[in-house]
Every structure is written in structure tokens, then in C-alpha cells.
Amino acid sequence: MLIAGNWKMNKLRDEASVLVGEIVGGVRRHDEVDVAVCPPFVYLDMVVSACRESGVDVGAQDLYYETEGAYTGEISPPMLKSLGCRYVIVGHSERRNLFGETDRIVNKKLRAAYSAGLIPILCVGETLEQRDSSRAFEVLNGQITYGFEGIDDECIANTVIAYEPVWAIGTGQSASAAQAEEAHAYIRERVKDFTRGAIADSTRILYGGSVKPENALDLLKQQNIDGALIGGASLSAKSFCEIVRIAKALK
Numbered sequence: 001m002l003i004a005g006n007w008k009m010n011k012l013r014d015e016a017s018v019l020v021g022e023i024v025g026g027v028r029r030h031d032e033v034d035v036a037v038c039p040p041f042v043y044l045d046m047v048v049s050a051c052r053e054s055g056v057d058v059g060a061q062d063l064y065y066e067t068e069g070a071y072t073g074e075i076s077p078p079m080l081k082s083l084g085c086r087y088v089i090v091g092h093s094e095r096r097n098l099f100g101e102t103d104r105i106v107n108k109k110l111r112a113a114y115s116a117g118l119i120p121i122l123c124v125g126e127t128l129e130q131r132d133s134s135r136a137f138e139v140l141n142g143q144i145t146y147g148f149e150g151i152d153d154e155c156i157a158n159t160v161i162a163y164e165p166v167w168a169i170g171t172g173q174s175a176s177a178a179q180a181e182e183a184h185a186y187i188r189e190r191v192k193d194f195t196r197g198a199i200a201d202s203t204r205i206l207y208g209g210s211v212k213p214e215n216a217l218d219l220l221k222q223q224n225i226d227g228a229l230i231g232g233a234s235l236s237a238k239s240f241c242e243i244v245r246i247a248k249a250l251k
């Protein structure tokens, strides 16, 4: 089980410092549940320091796929690794929809993350319009197939997938446990189709989209849901830590 918080573009420096302090204080080290926070780039260094020895891991929200060079404003995978990041979110729907990130770019970012020794959290998910026109699985299939194109099994085994239906992100309207479980089972089958051995069985598939303490239990107890990627509710240490406790109780 992995519970990860995506802070997105929120919090000023002092607020970020208070939030991570409260999370580190509120999350007991559990072997059963991995916990990670993904702050904005500019706070990574501070958050990594605050999380040291706490058992809370740190991830970035994005990366660029080149290692170094003339790419003004971009952040490379080795930079994130050198700061102490363990995870990096790749292909979040906000990157795809607001910043034009295509599956081809997502594929390059995944490769770059593996090369630097980072664990990517690959986000996939359909829009409301795609769901309403019964194309949700087709969209997931495309995002997974093109996202993982040409990537070897060993790297796929080292990837976390997050199913985040776009219509559930930041809307307060989570997918139902049954809707999420159906999509997760489908994603696992797709991973099974293009990997060998038991990789798909151990692939972590997180659910994301309006997860909060009130709906976490229902979602996390589904067979194919292996954790959560949490946006809004991760900005409050109280609700984030409560979700971690709920996950722990399930184990």
C-alpha cells in the first residue's frame, strides 16, 4: 500500500514547512504502508530534510526527460535524485490537459525517470466526456500502451500507476469504489498483457480523485486498489494522516 500526497502548486515556504512537519509528526513509521509527499520543486530540498529518518518518502510532481543542458526552467531526473527524491509523478492529467503533454512525452519522461533511479508514478485516466461516451477503457488502454511502449519489464515492475479519472480530480466527486475497482482491474489486465511473469500482480495501482478520510476506506479495501494519490486532502496534515491510518488498519 502506498499513500502519496500531491501538493500541486500550493503553499508558501513557511506553510510547506509547517505541513511537512505536521505530517512527519503525525505519520508513525509503518512497514505495511509506504507514505510519500510530492511538494512543488522549490520545496523539495527542505521537505527531504524534514522527512529524513521519518519513513516518509519524497517525490517530485514532474521532470524533464533530458539529463542536463540548455532547457531553461526545466528540472532533470538526476537533479531530483541528487536531492533525495524517491518518486516522480509522470503524466498527471493537469500536465496532459493544461501543458499539452502527450503519451510520447510521457514515455520519454518514464525512461528518464528509470535511468535516474526514480520510481515514476504514471497517471492515467479518462475525462467525463470519454466516460459518458463509453470510451474510458479505450483511453486507459492508449495511455498505458503508448506510455509503456518499448519499455522493458524490469522498468515496468518499478512503476507505480495511478488511476485518476479527470472528472473526479478536485471536484469532490470521487469515483465509486466499484467504478474505481473496475478500472483498476482493467489496468492490471493490460499490464499483464505486455509483461511476463507476475509483474502485473505486484504492480501498485493507486486511485486518485477526491480521496478524503470519508471515502478512503471504501476505496482502499478494493482488491485492485493498492493505495491513493491525494491532492486536496493532502494539504491538511490531519486528513492526510487520517487516510494513512485508514490504510494501515486495512493491512
Ligand code: PGA
Pocket (backbone or CB within 6 Å): 006, 164, 168, 169, 170, 171, 172, 208, 209, 210, 211, 229, 230, 231, 232, 233
Ligand atoms: P484531488 O487530486 O485529490 O484534489 O482530487 C488528486 C490528484 O490530482 O492527484
